[in-house]
Amino acid sequence: MVRFKKKRPFNVLVFVLGIILINVGAQYFYIRFDFTKEKKFTLHPSTRTILKDVSKPITITVYLDGDLPAAFKRLKGATADLLGDYTAYAGSNIRYRFINPIAGLSGAVLDSTINNLYQNGIEPTSLNIKNDNGFAQKTIFPMAMVEGDGQGYAIKLLQNLDATGDYEENINNSIQNLEYLFTSAIQKIETGNHPRIGFTEGNAELSDQQLSDAITSLSDSYEVGRVNLDMIDKSGLDKLNMLVIAKPQKEFTEAQKYKINYFVMKGGSVLWSIDQVGAELDSMGRNAEQLAFNRKLNLDDMLFMYGARINYNLVADANCTEIPLSTGGTQGQIQMAPWIYYPLLMPDTSSILVKNIDGIRSEFVSTVDTIGVKGLKKSILLKTSPFNKVFTTPKLLSLQRKAYVAEYYPTLA
Template sequence: MTDSATSTPAVASSRKRADLLTFIAIVGGLLLLNFIGQRFFFRLDMTEEKRYTMSPATKTLLSELKQPVTVTVYLTGDFPPAFRRLEQAVRETLTEFQVYGGANLNFIFIDPSAAGSEAARNQFYASLFKKGLKPTNLGATENGKRVEKIIFPWAVVSMAGRDRNVLLLRGNQAAPPEVRLNQSIEGLEYELANTIRTLSPSLRKRMGVVMGHGELSNEQAGDMLGAWQQQYDVYRVDLSKVPDLRALDALVVAQPKTAYSEEEKFKLDQFITQGGRAMFFVDALRVDLDSVSRNGAALATPYDLNLDDLFFKYGVRLNQNLLLDLNSGQIPLVTGTEGNRPKIEPMPWQLYPLINRFSPHPITRNLDAVYLKFVGNIDTVKAVGIRKTMLMSTSRYTRTLPAPVPINFNDARLEPNPKLYQNSFQPVAYLLEGQFKSLYANRARPGTMQFQPDKSPNARPSRILVVSDGDFIRSELNPKTGKPLRLGFDRLANTEFANRELVLNATDYLLDETGLIAVRGKQITLRPLDKVKLAEQRRRWQLLNIGAPLALLGLFGAVRAWRRKRRYAEFATS
């Protein structure tokens, strides 16, 4: 009895000592992990597509911020689940930004509909309108019911007294709402990071817009020029008056109408082969709408721009034809009279294709439709070392008309014959990348006896965008003020197409050396639930979600009570 009695306290003391050592080890381990976590920063993204992992370009941008940045988000409020997903994605993205931006990056969420009275709410809405923040009516299906919500899918990025608006709801408007929301989420990192980059002080690149050959005027390309000037130094360049183009980083050729001389073409060639970036928006056929006859007829004839051999050397050929597409825009036509006034109605016009078929390239990924006018197709030809990427093409129902092409606006009144539209998916834009070989290699420079070597010592890789539509960056003019409207805005359809976004994406891709544009290639897989099974098994899963935690908690309590009872029973018997 004595040995048993004395051993019991010893055993208890030993177990207490073991429990104390275990407790000290746990606390010490937690303190050690906390110390390591403070000294060595890391984050672990367990998602399959790494949706929460910032790109190296974004991390570098945020970590090198020199001035405070504030992001004000108006996408918040009492939303259905589909809209809350986008709001939550914005919040998560900005939280991740804050990890790398530190104290220099802050964000706030403001609910535009949270005003105390209707008058105050309308006043706040009006203030957002003045800032250019337009509301969106987006629909979704929740629990078998159609839900629509007026939202402001915008954020405003502020830095050093300057503001930039960021549209958070992007993507293809023709896609289902769930897909469009997913496309918007995929683009959040790029949209926010790129806006911060444009506001950050940096060495501005220099862009030249060619003039002297009937190219688009400052008014006709006004919106695009204004958009470029926010980020770059933009100049008008007359090739006949400058010795070379070495002072520029990029060059834009927008709808020339007269031929380039050999000397001017030589300057273009040397600029590109020595690493200069270029964008060509060029028509192969001349369509002069000012010369339309009284019966609404005109004739599209080939241009002689003296650029065909240059494009051919670089790997593409602009064909002398026009494309008709059943997926098209509209033109206004007089269809009758109303009293003493002509009755004007919009009619489909197959010579104004709407392009909604894009490459998954960062320039065009998740892009909305773009609007083209009198466009021809592009073929590729052999060019060693040049990578060619088709960025966009027409729809399945396309027709090709070789030059010369008679054009009659009265054709819009006729019902098109789908059997004639068999030339599917005609390419209208290419991105060319690589080391371009000079057109003048092993030849004398035009107008001189200066021999050009096979490979220039100044040769550098370059990138070129070629679009077979000179009107692509032309803005419609406001008939009342004469000022250019936003690029891509169609007054007849009251719709803004994505021409502006595509050109800005292309400019970033050509000139941005940080690689931030590659973030647009980020892909998040949409994994929708089976809506039929969801409706049939909803009650079962609700009961499971409520009952399973309670059952597990009860089981844990029962096991814990049994173990305590058994443990103290051992002490009692010993």
């Protein structure tokens, strides 16, 4: 008979030593594993590149700390995990800390501190916390400040606060947006300038009033203005980083197209936001009908050269958004109804441009064909559901005709 000696004490010793070594190593190496299928907690390659290239000391102060409700503890934890990942790539060039800026303060000192923070873009959020006596108000700061090279950028960690007080959905969306917010601020500090964006005018594009929200939002990070393609010269184009062509309705001249092409060939970017088909919901008459017509913008050859063709058609999709319709009667009641010509477009979540974005409402959209052009890379960012139909134009649109989901069989559009 062969007897084996027990090695339990030795195995326990090895296990304990292993745990100690892991903890010691964790002080010098930051590793976080992402087991989610969508890789929600994995930094995008472009973010990793930006972090590796950080050359200036950057300090990040997060003002979300102290005694927090559970939902905001989750937001704080997600922020800490993200910044831990950042330091793993940027090293000592990025340092961060969490503070509660009003801890222990009261009276005039508290008011003065909150006012000073507000002047620097750090805005407070008031919460109604339920307790045994009903509700108590609590002030927190779901904000951060990214500073470096004499610049500072305030960041709102909490996006689109829900007035009902249910923060769960808001915080879920906010967590998904953290990487974009911090990376954008770091990139601004590294580049030291604000890229210039020009919205074209002169071809019946969207007006200043219609673009007001977009221009205001972009102005936080970019220099934004209008560009008249008939008046701007090459030196003016050279100062721009991007052109936005927003819903033109008049035909482009060859001279205007030459300037756009010059801009692209010099490394500029163009956002083509154009409708090949003209249709507006508020243009429907008493009969609730409208003829969707083809627009002549004289851009087909230019887009083809860039590897794209926007077709003269309309996409209808069973996965669509709703519009208000009058149901008639003496009361003039309004009822929401699905409108198949407002498809809900779903993003390709593998792209950082649309990462963590939900479905996007569209209005009277056309299909886009990609064309093989040597040296050009194309990425599809938004697509319809499989349950769609494509109609050639001109086409008569009617609010009277009911659409049935069964009509919309899967296609390749």
